[in-house]
Amino acid sequence: MKPIRYITILLLLPLLFSCEDLIEVNPPEDKLIQDVVFDSDETATSAMDGIYNQLFLAEFSSGQRSSVTVLSGLSGDNIKFINPNTSTAMQFEQHEILPDNNRNLEIWASAYNVIYMSNSLLKGLQESRNISLEVKAQLEGEARFVRAFTYFYLTNMYGDVPLILSINYEENQLLSRNSSSEVYDAIIADLKIASEVLSPEYRTGERTRINKYASLALLSRVYLYLEDWQMAETISSEVINESGTYELLDDPNLVFLANSREAIWQLSPIGAGGSITQTNEGSLFIIDPIFSFFASFKLNEAFVEKFEEQDNRLVHWVGYNEGMNASFPYKYKVWSSNEFPILEYSMVLRLAEQYLIRAEANAEQGNLTEAINDLDAIRSRAGLDLITDTNPDIGQEDLLSTILNERRMELFAEWGHRWFDLKRTEKANTVFGPVNPYWEPTDVLYPIPEDERSKNSNLSQNPGY
Template identity: 55%
Template sequence: MLTKKRIKQTMVFFMASILIACEDFVEVDAPDYKIIREDVFNSEETARSAMTGIYNELFRSSFSNGTQYSVTVLGALSGNLLMNIRETNLVRMEFQQHEISAENTSNLFLWTSAYNMIYNTNAFLEGLQSSETIGSEVKNQLQGEAKFVRAFTYFYLVNLYGEVPLVLTTDYEQNQLASRTHSEEIYTQIILDLEDAIENLTDENEDIRTKVNRYTAMALLSRVHLYNRQWQKAEELSSQVISNNSYILQEELSDVFLANSQEAIWQISPIGSGATTTHTNEGNFFIIDPIFSFLASVQLNENFIANFNDDDLRLSNWISYNESLNAYFPFKYKIWNSNEQPSTEYSMVLRLAEQFLIRAESRLMQDDHKGAIDDINTIRNRAGLAPLSNTDNLETEILLDEIMEQRKKEFFTEWGHRWLDLKRTDRYENIWDNNPFWEDTDLHYPIPAEERIKNPNLTQNPGY
């Protein structure tokens, strides 16, 4: 959670981001980093630029930036897909071994960066709501974008930690001692935010994949309903996204993670870092450069590699090998280091392939085996695999295994999908039979000890 000092620091940083985003629109005579909220929300141009500041912050924020502190990396370690190259990195080894201490700094960065993002969106929403100069159409659009980002952030908090404080205001007195909120209430707020986003957002920005639109909110809400076993709702929303011709599965796997890929429903641009480099953090962290291999931190689990069919195009396109380290590594992003303009790769957050597998699972749970197989085959065909036959009368459990297998091979090292899938489907028990460290209480990360010192109302998850 946020202390009073951190709240002030966060607001300064947030407003500094807004200042950078707004520099083309306003002249600021005030001292550095001092910008009054009313100034930000006194015009539509500066308000839009403030929202751009939030998008940019997603590329810098630990939980969402694709670095060693992100959901992508830590979730892949927890999900048994990544392994540390050097076991001397005790902070990351705790995630790999499921022995995370409450003092783990990566866990602290993940938690605090997520709550900083929530505070930023709350501050933006309050400023937007109090504005008397922004038209209702623009206000509704920007409100939908900010509520989407808040819902997106809470989705990961509730799935990684379970019960977490539900903070919907910037009021320090109210927030400093906030207790944890039941997961169902967190999900209720996520759904409310996403439904509000769907109502207020337009279909615009379909060709600019770094901006949230109505279908972006639909895509995330379909996932939320899947996690909550609301199969019909998940199917309906995923079908709406799939039917939108603006989103197309890329035939060439090497094109999937390019900037403004047609498969992308939402991406985060590295331009948001404000640096001269234009590569993604995922590419920079995962790729083992042949010359600078000594800088490598993680590799793919060999058991995961061995489970691929030799004909699977994802094996040849999204995985590479470093001979000097005898290590396989994720190669979805092809650029390790670059300052070329414009950026040719963006960090993928939501993409169309997930919607097909969401719909496949939802259809299967409603006994629509044919529909489920059709969606599974869409993913298998793109991967170069033989289609499943509708005439084989495959049992539900066999098809569910196939869906989980396709999710694992499709979304490895993307936003912790495998770790969250294992948890939500209760498939984790057999994964760590030989792991002496595993206990069922490891399903949730610990509440950071530092946060509990600052807020005595924060209880700890069992097992920590």
């Protein structure tokens, strides 16, 4: 791609995709911007690439302090604050989130900004006559995926949320909340279209763009959350069976490298637009021996103690800072870097989750042998004894509990999996009720930000806030 053209598109993106700025642009100028951005395959592709860059920057998806990974990680019982009195993020750990919490607002606002960007691109693709059908289909699939992906996290954090599918800001700013079932219907519709139109290949050759299998991977997760066990099993199998592209890696140290064969979708630090080339998760979670005073987060020691001694994940994915007597997530090894090629990309979707999805779906259907086989695939990589050998006659309830625990040990410090697992399996009250004096059953949902409700009187608040 020509550098001058790419820079031009990036300069146009804020005008095209910012809700507030768009109102201030006169219609003829707006039409001109649309015409330029969607004038050719190259410029339209650059616009989509700008959305990927924004995902690395947007608070909810960045892996930084106001991201899903951090805040929902705090809401689960894996990650804790080192200095609990210094940040509004502590409210997420205590399950005492105030409606005016600025980090909560950053999640909500950044997610809806990405949705607006996706809607803008979809509208531009629909109206353009200068983009080839092949490129139009590919970019439509990618934009629909990003929209579905973002709504997945919004509805799992907030429950009912406004379902915005257009760029009519005057209408959108007064929308009331749609039911989570309506949101899920829209997510499934987008992902089904995406999986039909997307290529099985990665557009740039790197796993930082969405392909058919990334769309299917998210769709299998959606069906798992909706307890459609058969569909979750079927679709996860389609991803797992793509063995020419994906595989579980024997060495845990290789999993989070850029374009690893376990990666289904990653975000590149290049999206930050500067010289920094490490992931946000690496710079945030690693407690560097020299610069430990920067550290804000650590692993809950009660969680670390749950690892079996021979578990390879404890050896390779859990770091320890002796001076602070603190364990920390060490899935990413690079704390600070400006070197190329980039060694690590931020992991969003990976194959291990698909094995765990299929294991749970099979267990729920009573297919215990198949479920054990998938669970053992994960345990084998971790160096643990196999259920096939130690407990082949395990019952359904115990197997489901084992799978849920394996999800915790495998997916910690990744996109809030533990928090969402406790919510969807209705175990949050059991886990937090006895140990957290602040806990109330309504805490499973975050509050709708006060700032957003002050702008839109049609936005109702979640119970308990």
